[in-house]
Amino acid sequence: MSLNVFLQxxxxxxxxxxxxxxxAIGYTMVYGILRLINFAHxxxxxxxxxxxxxxxxxxxxxxxIPVTLIATVVLGVVVERLAYKxxxxxxxxxxxxxxxxxxxxxxxxxxxxxxALPKPYPEIPILKQIYNIGxxxxxxxxxxxxxxxxxxxxxxxxxxxxxxxxxxxxxxxxDFETSRLMGIKINKVISTTFVIGSAxxxxxxILYFTDRMSVTPFSGTLPGLKCFVAAxxxxxxxxxGAVVGGFIIGICETMMIALGYSTFSDAFTFVLLIIMxxxxxxxxxxEKTIDKV
Numbered sequence: 337m338s339l340n341v342f343l344q345x346x347x348x349x350x351x352x353x354x355x356x357x358x359x360a361i362g363y364t365m366v367y368g369i370l371r372l373i374n375f376a377h378x379x380x381x382x383x384x385x386x387x388x389x390x391x392x393x394x395x396x397x398x399x400x401i402p403v404t405l406i407a408t409v410v411l412g413v414v415v416e417r418l419a420y421k422x423x424x425x426x427x428x429x430x431x432x433x434x435x436x437x438x439x440x441x442x443x444x445x446x447x448x449x450x451x452a453l454p455k456p457y458p459e460i461p462i463l464k465q466i467y468n469i470g471x472x473x474x475x476x477x478x479x480x481x482x483x484x485x486x487x488x489x490x491x492x493x494x495x496x497x498x499x500x501x502x503x504x505x506x507x508x509x510x511d512f513e514t515s516r517l518m519g520i521k522i523n524k525v526i527s528t529t530f531v532i533g534s535a536x537x538x539x540x541x542i543l544y545f546t547d548r549m550s551v552t553p554f555s556g557t558l559p560g561l562k563c564f565v566a567a568x569x570x571x572x573x574x575x576x577g578a579v580v581g582g583f584i585i586g587i588c589e590t591m592m593i594a595l596g597y598s599t600f601s602d603a604f605t606f607v608l609l610i611i612m613x614x615x616x617x618x619x620x621x622x623e624k625t626i627d628k629v
Contacts, residue, residue: 344471347474348478350587351478351482352587353585353586354543356586357540357586358485359536359540360563360570360581362380362533362537363377363533365532365533366529367573372435379442379446380411380534381537381559382554382556383408384407384537404538405539408534408535419438421523457545463475463476464476464546484543505525563582566578568581568613570582570584571620584608588604588605589602
């Protein structure tokens with residue numbers, strides 16, 4: 337493999353990893369606040385693809401992008417209000433089962449409404465333009481995905497560390513009950529978490545499907561699982577960890593395909609998960625928990 341070919345595959349892997357990172361942040365933020373694995377997050381990412389298809393068909397891509405972002409955020413908040421909020425005081429297993437149920441509900445509802453046949457994803461001309469930098473050749477979306485991911489993560493980290501709602505989110509993630517007693521509006525914090533996670537999933541959806549050109553009701557299942565793995569590898573509950581995990585998964589998957597092992601590229605993701613759980617269960621950036629007697 338020549339240096340140019342290697343660098344080309346690295347660029348593709350970093351771009352894919354950027355999209356994974358944006359989706360993984362949604363998993364890690366919801367877990368950080370609610371201690372819930374939101375298994376419906378992959379389906380929200382998938383439905384964002386359908387929102388973009390219909391919004392672009394009616395309004396054009398320039399209006400379709402903000403419409404998709406808003407519609408995905410509304411969907412995420414509605415899911416939280418209807419499926420998770422009523423179970424706030426229930427055992428953790430109950431809310432997790434609810435998340436799995438919502439995942440299958442959204443998947444089957446989408447299949448019923450749009451059939452299981454792939455629907456062509458709208459082409460965003462500006463993102464599909466081919467550019468040559470040095471010996472690398474790729475569409476603009478491939479070049480800007482990691483850059484946009486890093487920018488959005490810096491904005492998110494700033495919000496978490498330097499704003500009032502960010503301070504409330506950090507407090508709730510540390511101690512849910514004490515935060516409630518201190519007067520923090522728990523429902524507002526949780527809704528904000530779902531707004532941010534859903535918005536990033538919508539951005540990740542646009543970047544991901546622009547290169548893949550079609551959407552099916554099952555398009556969110558495997559990417560959703562991979563992004564969950566990315567969050568675990570990085571240290572679930574850690575935003576930087578989710579980003580690092582996303583890039584690791586994206587690069588490893590691309591390299592497996594480049595080496596001719598495309599059949600095993602998906603399985604390799606879960607092998608990485610097993611290895612991480614065996615040797616560092618808390619993930620790269622995860623904190624060790626100490627049980628107090």
